């Protein structure tokens with residue numbers, strides 16, 4: 447099947463098997479940030495935006511993205527750079543495997559709710575599993591970033 | 601893994617229905633449950649172009665399109681205002697936001713999963729399902745039906761002035777529920793739905809007046825009437841105990857809210 451979608455701002459047309467998964471398609475098109483962690487829709491590592499909504503790319507047949515906009519971390523470098531250092535400062539990035547999905551979903555959270563409480567941060571990121579950090583460092587990192595922003599330190 | 605040979609983006613419900621009659625064809629919802637199966641599907645039928653996304657508010661009901669996502673339902677202001685935020689409360693523990701942006705209301709209801717938070721709540725709200733050929737059927741009846749070969753187009757929640765409370769117990773935050781309970785009171789009539797027994801949710805109806813100890817009596821009675829089973833998440837005995845606690849909490853919540 448032939449599909450056309452906008453990937454990180456670039457229109458691409460490709461021929462795909464009907465059951466190609468979006469995750470595989472994205473990796474084949476140079477988006478190495480998109481990784482497969484569980485393949486059972488449970489870990490959040492493969493998060494990308496489909497028309498600006500965070501979704502699990504391991505769970506979407508790419509034919510469903512036909513005519514739509516897909517954004518990966520490769521297309522959001524600037525937005526991610528704003529807060530990623532705060533997370534690293536808290537030691538929350540250990541093996542780093544969960545990081546791309548976590549960063550994508552944090553961007554989605556902050557776009558939807560620019561001033562979340564810690565409970566709102568935890569609730570929004572509940573679908574992003576991390577085997578190393580215990581999550582506290584990540585919450586602290588986001589909090590530190592939000593505080594820095596409020597205090598005009600950014 | 602979701603594998604299929606052919607993808608059909610249906611242009612009408614009739615086309616989708618006709619294709620769905622073939623044994624090798626499957627209607628896609630969000631595909632989240634389907635993808636866990638091993639079956640190789642002939643044709644995957646996509647209903648995306650049939651206008652089944654979104655919640656339509658009519659004078660006496662909310663008509664929810666089958667392709668409305670769980671996240672849309674969770675964030676729907678009017679529905680959550682009307683039903684004490686119970687949709688938000690019951691959906692928020694389902695995996696994660698990214699998952700709920702894909703899983704659909706239609707797939708969740710059509711699947712009639714025993715563990716479902718969605719079905720337990722909708723049952724308590726006295727919802728019906730609209731099937732393309734069979735028409736409108738109460739969700740309670742739909743839950744007792746065997747295999748259905750139809751297209752679910754809408755879930756309808758009647759507008760009622762209800763006090764509602766939802767409680768679920770999970771072994772870990774985003775796991776399947778070990779047990780879930782939703783109670784909805786309309787005047788003195790209360791409907792209590794118990795799901796994840798682990799079998800499908802069932803509804804019990806009682807009169808709940810302000811009589812002291814009534815909530816406790818109802819909770820004990822439901823816990824003894826309901827059938828529970830054991831699985832990897834919990835034993836039947838633990839579920840029975842939880843049922844008693846969660847039903848009582850739900851009823852106490854409702855009475856407290858009404859007093860307030």
Ligand SMILES: Cc1cc2nc3c(=O)[nH]c(=O)nc-3n(C[C@H](O)[C@H](O)[C@H](O)COP(=O)(O)OP(=O)(O)OC[C@H]3O[C@@H](n4cnc5c(N)ncnc54)[C@H](O)[C@@H]3O)c2cc1C
Nearest residue numbers: 627629630631632633634666703704706707708716717752
């Ligand atoms: C890992 C995981 C964890 C989960 N945890 C929970 C949980 O904790 N609580 C909870 O309540 N739920 C949970 N669920 C279930 C989930 O919320 C959805 O209910 C489920 O994925 C089905 O929705 P779907 O849109 O993905 O449907 P699909 O997987 O696409 O379809 C499910 C079934 O319904 C059929 N179907 C879909 N739409 C229609 C239609 N319009 N007409 C006719 N047939 C249709 C399909 O052919 C299929 O048989 C979980 C699911 C997964 C995969």
Ligand code: FES
Nearest residue numbers: 483484489490504
């Ligand atoms: S790889 Fe997609 S959710 Fe884990």
Ligand code: FES
Nearest residue numbers: 540544576577578
């Ligand atoms: S840092 Fe290792 S999985 Fe999260």
